[in-house]
Amino acid sequence: MAVRLYVLVARQARRAVVFRRGPSKQVLLLSWDLEREVVRKGDTRVAARSPRLVDFLHA
Numbered sequence: 001m002a003v004r005l006y007v008l009v010a011r012q013a014r015r016a017v018v019f020r021r022g023p024s025k026q027v028l029l030l031s032w033d034l035e036r037e038v039v040r041k042g043d044t045r046v047a048a049r050s051p052r053l054v055d056f057l058h059a
Contacts, residue, residue: 009034021047 003022018030029042
């Protein structure tokens with residue numbers, strides 16, 4: 001299975017969340033600071049769904 005990347009860019013901040021899926025159902029979450037050009041590693045999860053189907057709620 002190929003590695004897939006999904007990126008969600010914030011509207012009001014210079015940040016993005018990167019979902020790196022693969023080689024299996026594991027998804028690595030990354031925080032990307034677009035202003036400083038820094039990427040930080042987050043959690044690794046096992047996901048059955050594509051990140052495109054995830055709903056993000058406004059807190």
